[in-house]
Amino acid sequence: MAILDSKVPKGPIKDKWTTYKDKINLVNPANKRHIDVIVVGTGLAGGSAAATLAELGYNVKAFAYQDSPRRAHSIAAQGGINAAKNYMGDGDSNYRLFYDTVKGGDYRSREANVYRLAEVSANIIDQCVAQGVPFARDYGGLLDNRSFGGVLVSRTFYAKGQTGQQLLLGAYSAMNRQIARGKIDMYNRHEMLDVVKVDGKARGIIARNLVTGEIERHSAHAVVIATGGYGNVYFLSTNAMGSNATAAWKIHKKGAFFANPCFTQIHPTCIPRTGDYQSKLTLMSESLRNDGRIWVPAKLEDAKALQEGRLKPTQIAEEDRDYYLERRYPAFGNLVPRDVASRAAKERCDAGYGVNATGEAVYLDFAAAIERYGKEQAKIHNISNPSKQKIYDLGKAIVEAKYGNLFQMYEKIVDENPYETPMMIYPATHYTMGGVWVDYNLMTTVPGLYCIGEANFSDHGANRLGASALMQGLADGYFVLPYTIGDYLSHEIRTGKIPTDSPEFDEAEKAVKDRIEFFITNKGSHSVDYYHKKLGKIMWEKCGMSRNEKGLKEAIAEIKALREEFWKEVKVPGGSDELNPELEKAGRVADFLELGELFAMDALNRNESCGGHFREESVELDGEQKGEAKRNDAEYAYVAAWEYKGEPSDSVLHKEQLEFKDIELKQRSYK
Amino acid sequence: MNLTLKIWRQKDSKAKGQMVDYKVTDISEHMSFLEMMDVLNEGLVAKGEEPVAFDHDCREGICGMCSLQINGEPHGPDRGITTCQLHMRMFKDGDTIVIEPWRAAAFPVIKDLIVDRTAFERIQQAGGYISVNTSGNTQDANAIPISKEAADKAMDAATCIGCGACVAACKNASAMLFTSAKVSQFALLPQGRVEATDRVMNMVKQMDLEGFGNCTNTGACEVECPKGISLENIARMNREYLAASVAKS
Numbered sequence: 002m003a004i005l006d007s008k009v010p011k012g013p014i015k016d017k018w019t020t021y022k023d024k025i026n027l028v029n030p031a032n033k034r035h036i037d038v039i040v041v042g043t044g045l046a047g048g049s050a051a052a053t054l055a056e057l058g059y060n061v062k063a064f065a066y067q068d069s070p071r072r073a074h075s076i077a078a079q080g081g082i083n084a085a086k087n088y089m090g091d092g093d094s095n096y097r098l099f100y101d102t103v104k105g106g107d108y109r110s111r112e113a114n115v116y117r118l119a120e121v122s123a124n125i126i127d128q129c130v131a132q133g134v135p136f137a138r139d140y141g142g143l144l145d146n147r148s149f150g151g152v153l154v155s156r157t158f159y160a161k162g163q164t165g166q167q168l169l170l171g172a173y174s175a176m177n178r179q180i181a182r183g184k185i186d187m188y189n190r191h192e193m194l195d196v197v198k199v200d201g202k203a204r205g206i207i208a209r210n211l212v213t214g215e216i217e218r219h220s221a222h223a224v225v226i227a228t229g230g231y232g233n234v235y236f237l238s239t240n241a242m243g244s245n246a247t248a249a250w251k252i253h254k255k256g257a258f259f260a261n262p263c264f265t266q267i268h269p270t271c272i273p274r275t276g277d278y279q280s281k282l283t284l285m286s287e288s289l290r291n292d293g294r295i296w297v298p299a300k301l302e303d304a305k306a307l308q309e310g311r312l313k314p315t316q317i318a319e320e321d322r323d324y325y326l327e328r329r330y331p332a333f334g335n336l337v338p339r340d341v342a343s344r345a346a347k348e349r350c351d352a353g354y355g356v357n358a359t360g361e362a363v364y365l366d367f368a369a370a371i372e373r374y375g376k377e378q379a380k381i382h383n384i385s386n387p388s389k390q391k392i393y394d395l396g397k398a399i400v401e402a403k404y405g406n407l408f409q410m411y412e413k414i415v416d417e418n419p420y421e422t423p424m425m426i427y428p429a430t431h432y433t434m435g436g437v438w439v440d441y442n443l444m445t446t447v448p449g450l451y452c453i454g455e456a457n458f459s460d461h462g463a464n465r466l467g468a469s470a471l472m473q474g475l476a477d478g479y480f481v482l483p484y485t486i487g488d489y490l491s492h493e494i495r496t497g498k499i500p501t502d503s504p505e506f507d508e509a510e511k512a513v514k515d516r517i518e519f520f521i522t523n524k525g526s527h528s529v530d531y532y533h534k535k536l537g538k539i540m541w542e543k544c545g546m547s548r549n550e551k552g553l554k555e556a557i558a559e560i561k562a563l564r565e566e567f568w569k570e571v572k573v574p575g576g577s578d579e580l581n582p583e584l585e586k587a588g589r590v591a592d593f594l595e596l597g598e599l600f601a602m603d604a605l606n607r608n609e610s611c612g613g614h615f616r617e618e619s620v621e622l623d624g625e626q627k628g629e630a631k632r633n634d635a636e637y638a639y640v641a642a643w644e645y646k647g648e649p650s651d652s653v654l655h656k657e658q659l660e661f662k663d664i665e666l667k668q669r670s671y672k
Numbered sequence: 673m674n675l676t677l678k679i680w681r682q683k684d685s686k687a688k689g690q691m692v693d694y695k696v697t698d699i700s701e702h703m704s705f706l707e708m709m710d711v712l713n714e715g716l717v718a719k720g721e722e723p724v725a726f727d728h729d730c731r732e733g734i735c736g737m738c739s740l741q742i743n744g745e746p747h748g749p750d751r752g753i754t755t756c757q758l759h760m761r762m763f764k765d766g767d768t769i770v771i772e773p774w775r776a777a778a779f780p781v782i783k784d785l786i787v788d789r790t791a792f793e794r795i796q797q798a799g800g801y802i803s804v805n806t807s808g809n810t811q812d813a814n815a816i817p818i819s820k821e822a823a824d825k826a827m828d829a830a831t832c833i834g835c836g837a838c839v840a841a842c843k844n845a846s847a848m849l850f851t852s853a854k855v856s857q858f859a860l861l862p863q864g865r866v867e868a869t870d871r872v873m874n875m876v877k878q879m880d881l882e883g884f885g886n887c888t889n890t891g892a893c894e895v896e897c898p899k900g901i902s903l904e905n906i907a908r909m910n911r912e913y914l915a916a917s918v919a920k921s
Contacts (some may be wrong), residue, residue: 053806068727068788068790069790069793071834072735073735076730076734077730077732086813126813130810131811131863132801132863133857133864135823135824138820139820140820142817142819142823143817144814160830166734166831167827170830174801175804177801178803212783241731242728275702278700278703278711280707280710281731283732284732409752414759416702483806530710530714572720574722574723579683579783580684580783582723583723
């Protein structure tokens with residue numbers, strides 16, 4: 002279908018990006034000074050893109066809803082960033098990172114994009130070190146690596162449990178340098194509320210100043226959306242409270258296709274929920290699975306005793322524990338990919354083996370790691386016959402050095418000491434692989450409108466591997482978009498400044514103002530959160546870790562009904578011309594109420610199990626893989642890109658057929 | 673538990689603010705402090721009143737957005753955490769909790785409990801970076817070995833989340849801990865040494881221009897810092913500043 006041209010360059014996969022870069026059009030430095038680019042969102046993707054575009058000489062306007070670009074939710078990424086440096090000499094290579102990512106994504110990503118990602122991954126580490134990012138180092142002064150789920154090499158660079166923070170602060174510092182030079186105009190506490198198209202091209206945005214409530218027009222020769230994922234459609238997720246899909250959804254309504262919305266990652270290691278008042282869920286880094294062992298009791302009566310608080314986990318003997326990941330997946334054990342680990346936890350809990358009062362928790366146990374490290378340290382320090390306590394102390398010190406801040410975070414929330422008793426964890430919504438459809442240039446179906454980072458659908462297929470989100474965000478922003486956008490902007494050197502007094506801007510501004518006016522004047526009966534929580538419940542129960550036709554059809558009907566009620570009964574206090582958090586939330590939830598329906602439609606359409614999308618109708622019935630997810634390559638090896646036509650239910654499906662030339666399509670096995 | 677809250681309400685930056693009393697009931701000890709605030713606000717919205725505005729985002733102690741002065745202490749009574757990580761088990765039934773915004777001339781109130789921290793942005797823009805452009809040709813990341821000790825110390829300084837608790841805790845409303853954390857991170861790394869002289873001069877100059885006070889070594893900032901940023905960093909910044917002043921003169 003011509004309308005979905007992925008624009009993947011010809012030639013062998015290893016040469017595509019290099020050859021392509023050699024041939025694309027460039028903009029000379031004098032002309033760059035006359036070209037404006039808007040970047041919405043300042044996380045790893047948006048921050049790195051804004052800084053790099055400004056360094057190149059473009060005039061950048063960057064937007065963040067927080068009071069500083071440094072607070073974007075990339076900051077919360079804990080574990081690390083992958084790069085095919087092969088510093089460990091354990092057999093890593095660009096091809097292997099590419100292969101792991103495509104396989105980990107369950108063969109639903111675009112080969113050429115993923116290869117390019119692997120190719121630039123090493124540059125990211127070089128760039129970040131040059132910026133002063135303090136990655137962990139070993140005693141020889143060289144960079145240290147650890148392992149993440151779904152791979153057999155150590156390629157993850159990290160800065161304690163705060164890698165996202167350090168990488169974002171690196172991009173933030175690069176932005177600051179450009180802000181100081183006047184090349185980036187930074188708009189903090191601003192929210193994009195619509196994109197403006199002129200003659201079919203993206204030419205600007207309508208934004209609201211969140212402090213004064215003023216509606217502003219901003220024009221540019223190209224617009225870049227880097228606003229992250231839509232995980233908050235579930236209400237409870239590991240996303241920040243303000244994380245939202247509004248920018249991505251608004252551009253969808255203006256012509257950008259939305260791809261694979263049902264591909265959502267439920268992260269296996271989050272702190273379990275405790276009550277209805279809960280506002281968000283907290284992730285415990287996947288890096289913990291390097292050393293933690295996951296288990297539930299082998300006997301139902303023990304599980305029951307734990308649920309009722311009559312038994313402590315440390316009282317359960319080794320032989321009465323079921324290390325179910327090690328049992329089911331001996332090759333990868335506790336380091337299976339996230340989707341597999343999450344479903345396995347749900348399977349055990351659904352069977353009654355959950356370990357807390359709600360029955361929705363499993364253990365992540367560090368006792369074995371503490372003992373192993375303790376013995377190792379005793380050897381290193383020449384301590385003969387160390388006592389049990391000595392081994393524990395030595396081992397604890399190592400575990401503390403590796404994961405101290407995560408353990409502290411856990412203790413503050415749960416009020417239990419994870420050195421003494423195993424952590425309790427349960428899966429929670431964490432990341433969305435689906436997003437705005439983009440071609441090889443990261444351009445959406447609207448000319449001049451780009452989408453990068455988590456907000457696009459491109460690189461992770463149906464499941465993202467750990468430490469790959471940071472890699473993708475920075476690859477897009479530092480090394481891919483700055484090239485590809487130049488090719489487009491080379492045709493804009495004669496355009497001149499884009500005026501904001503055109504009818505297109507008038508119309509977009511009026512629509513934005515009308516909607517705000519509606520919220521402020523509607524005399525409804527329920528708060529925004531009331532609807533958001535209801536939507537989240539439908540999504541979690543019917544579009545969560547396990548989905549079936551009946552549930553998805555119900556979800557579609559229920560979300561539609563909820564949306565209709567929302568537009569009649571929502572209540573927003575305060576005014577429009579002031580700082581008004583309830584008004585901000587209202588707009589975001591209104592968009593989630595549409596996105597949620599498309600999400601369920603996409604999940605219904607894809608009658609196969611792949612990656613984070615598990616359809617109960619599609620499982621292996623026998624053989625070694627019995628009970629595992631069953632992918633259907635014959636019918637579903639495509640990207641489902643949805644075109645907006647009025648109501649979510651009217652959306653039209655376009656298929657981008659995925660071609661696998663460099664990797665053989667086969668069943669993912671972690672056994 | 674049932675609690676009385678005394679909360680600073682202020683319509684906007686120009687309005688005069690005041691403390692207002694609220695009651696909240698049936699608060700679970702497992703709730704986070706901000707979830708308790710959510711419960712309060714949900715109740716206010718139901719009554720048709722304006723909810724209390726406060727900054728928050730990640731709710732896991734890393735974005736640095738939340739900023740409440742609780743019973744006189746930035747981020748409340750617990751140590752080593754932000755307001756969003758504070759849990760109600762730190763309080764008991766019948767308690768009265770006083771909730772105010774950060775108090776500092778350089779952090780004007782925007783609304784209720786929200787303050788304007790853009791002064792911090794300008795300090796970072798004055799030199800909180802290493803001047804390196806993005807390119808695929810920077811030298812290999814392992815080309816310059818950095819001792820583990822230096823890398824770890826740089827990391828400790830770099831964990832600052834820019835929340836402003838140090839300023840709120842300081843009787844002089846000094847931003848020395850915040851500024852010195854960035855100066856230290858780069859001073860400790862070979863990549864940062866190249867511009868060290870200008871960096872420290874420019875950042876300190878901007879810090880003074882913003883109206884932050886000076887450091888008198890009371891150490892309140894270190895105690896209240898949710899990330900445990902050490903006073904050592906201020907000492908290092910002072911050394912850097914002195915050396916830079918000599919070099920410049």
